[in-house]
Amino acid sequence: MRLSTLFGRTLRDAPSEAENVAHQLVLRAGLARPLQAGSYALLPLGMRVLRRIEAIMHEEMARIGVQEFRTPVVQSSELWEQTGRYDEYGPLMLRFADRADRPLIFAPTHEEAVAGLARREILSHRQMPVIVYQIHTKYRDEIRARGGMMRMREFTMLDAYSLDSDAEGLDDAYAKVDDAFQHILTRCGIRFVAVEAATGEMGGREAREYTVLSAVGEDTVVVCPNGDYAANLEIAVSDAPEAGKVVDAAPIEEVATPNCTTITEVAGYLNVPEAGTAKAVFFDTPEHGLVFVVIRGDLEVNELKLRAALGLSNLAPASTEQIVASGAVPGYASPLGVRGALVVADRSIVGAGPLVAGANREGYHLRNVVYGRDWEAARVVDVTTVQKGEPCIRCGAPLRLERGIEVGHIFKLGTRYTEAIGATFLDANGEAQPIVMGSYGLGLERILQVIVEQHHDERGIIWPQAVTPLHLQLLRIGKSEGVRAASDTLYEELAQAGFHVLYDDRDETAGVKFNDADLIGLPFRLVVSERLLNEEAVELKPRTGEAARVPRGQVIEVLREALAL
Numbered sequence: 001m002r003l004s005t006l007f008g009r010t011l012r013d014a015p016s017e018a019e020n021v022a023h024q025l026v027l028r029a030g031l032a033r034p035l036q037a038g039s040y041a042l043l044p045l046g047m048r049v050l051r052r053i054e055a056i057m058h059e060e061m062a063r064i065g066v067q068e069f070r071t072p073v074v075q076s077s078e079l080w081e082q083t084g085r086y087d088e089y090g091p092l093m094l095r096f097a098d099r100a101d102r103p104l105i106f107a108p109t110h111e112e113a114v115a116g117l118a119r120r121e122i123l124s125h126r127q128m129p130v131i132v133y134q135i136h137t138k139y140r141d142e143i144r145a146r147g148g149m150m151r152m153r154e155f156t157m158l159d160a161y162s163l164d165s166d167a168e169g170l171d172d173a174y175a176k177v178d179d180a181f182q183h184i185l186t187r188c189g190i191r192f193v194a195v196e197a198a199t200g201e202m203g204g205r206e207a208r209e210y211t212v213l214s215a216v217g218e219d220t221v222v223v224c225p226n227g228d229y230a231a232n233l234e235i236a237v238s239d240a241p242e243a244g245k246v247v248d249a250a251p252i253e254e255v256a257t258p259n260c261t262t263i264t265e266v267a268g269y270l271n272v273p274e275a276g277t278a279k280a281v282f283f284d285t286p287e288h289g290l291v292f293v294v295i296r297g298d299l300e301v302n303e304l305k306l307r308a309a310l311g312l313s314n315l316a317p318a319s320t321e322q323i324v325a326s327g328a329v330p331g332y333a334s335p336l337g338v339r340g341a342l343v344v345a346d347r348s349i350v351g352a353g354p355l356v357a358g359a360n361r362e363g364y365h366l367r368n369v370v371y372g373r374d375w376e377a378a379r380v381v382d383v384t385t386v387q388k389g390e391p392c393i394r395c396g397a398p399l400r401l402e403r404g405i406e407v408g409h410i411f412k413l414g415t416r417y418t419e420a421i422g423a424t425f426l427d428a429n430g431e432a433q434p435i436v437m438g439s440y441g442l443g444l445e446r447i448l449q450v451i452v453e454q455h456h457d458e459r460g461i462i463w464p465q466a467v468t469p470l471h472l473q474l475l476r477i478g479k480s481e482g483v484r485a486a487s488d489t490l491y492e493e494l495a496q497a498g499f500h501v502l503y504d505d506r507d508e509t510a511g512v513k514f515n516d517a518d519l520i521g522l523p524f525r526l527v528v529s530e531r532l533l534n535e536e537a538v539e540l541k542p543r544t545g546e547a548a549r550v551p552r553g554q555v556i557e558v559l560r561e562a563l564a565l
């Protein structure tokens, strides 16, 4: 490729919209350009990197015996209505209609399509296990596309789906894809952590994310310094804090707290810390009706953890009528004497010592309420968000909180989609059972940008050899006929020998060419100049190493060795 006619130029300065270093380098090196808010065009250099990432993905998928397939990106709403996600997915899903006014969507993910296909293709347990995958375009109408190619509306995903006859089959498929995904990321040169994750709108039992620790990440992950535990903060747990001694507390005492309906007001009025109060939070749930959570006043209920702890499919704030019907007084609610609600205590309450709690009487609170002495909950749960320094559940070491970028996600879905769509198979006894599904995704542009984030210096990108767009950049320094001819000849020879060369044949100054070579960041830079010609040599420099003279006649051999080709 000749730099003079390469589609996509390098930029000396980062455009002002670039939000982080990797985004700046992607734009400056001419890998991609925004075409409209949230959508990027990949320029030839960026496209070559994407193709190399894809090649690694195809190899790793083949290694675990997965089959490539493809589903349409524009889909009818029908299957989505059957699973309920036509409504649930909300505005993130792009919706439109065809000329006959039939509702269509641009698929943000393809579980419905796969379950729909499986309904027709899989009749017997003998046809499984199956894992299929594609590398294709997804569209999500993200509220705020940001960070360059980190969060886009249109992006490319490797999405894979496993179909099994039972939970053990799903466990196998999940382990296989997990292994392949970790290989893919490692081969792309990415350092990441595999973290336990929320199953989110996908539903299902278990999920794992591959997260790149980064100050510009949007996620927060909890990591054990010994590598014993890592989880997304949304669902992370820690070891229970030491339960305080059950103190010999004074008996309960009712105190007037006029117009104090919030924790801050009560704590201020009674002059106690917020951590010295118990807070009541009410939820309406499909499984247990009204749920009354009691949590230490300074903490918040993490709804995802509450859902997981109680096995809830959903939850919403309870209405005032519901709260009143349970015998609680809103603003002054107390776990003492409540009926008609499932009372759960966060573990922060247990052994916390005497607390201020509501009195279930307008304008009054109780002092010296002790869990275990004065009341007990139906369940003690852990529904608070982990704080830095809490002990690791596996080794007790103080946990760290880090920012991270999610580059991949795998889910054990179970039968949610196949049941809704009627994708069943006949088991060994001839009975119809729903197919057990898993779903797995890696984002290609996000991976590309993360590679840039993890492989650069102040001069530009430093491509790992496994994903570099080309092998080397050939620089013609000087405009004489001799230099031109020698450079052209070398370019041809290198191409003949199978090297992918970016040939800087422009009439720019040496300074500009050296800077661009560092910015684009191919593994090697090869210089032809008047002076070197006289010495019958060229200069070879690894992107991060020292320049060295190489006799002209040995260039190809030396490069073969250096690039292990």
Ligand code: ATP
Pocket (backbone or CB within 6 Å): 109, 140, 142, 149, 150, 151, 152, 153, 155, 157, 406, 407, 408, 409, 441, 442, 443, 444, 445, 446, 447
């Ligand atoms: P996020 O939480 O970042 O919105 P997600 O959890 O919705 O992502 P998944 O449905 O798990 O994403 O998609 C699998 C992978 O696809 C992600 O791990 C990520 O690499 C990629 N991906 C998802 N959304 C985007 C996006 N808007 N832009 C670029 N890549 C994306």
Ligand code: MG
Pocket (backbone or CB within 6 Å): 406, 408, 409
């Ligand atoms: Mg995800």
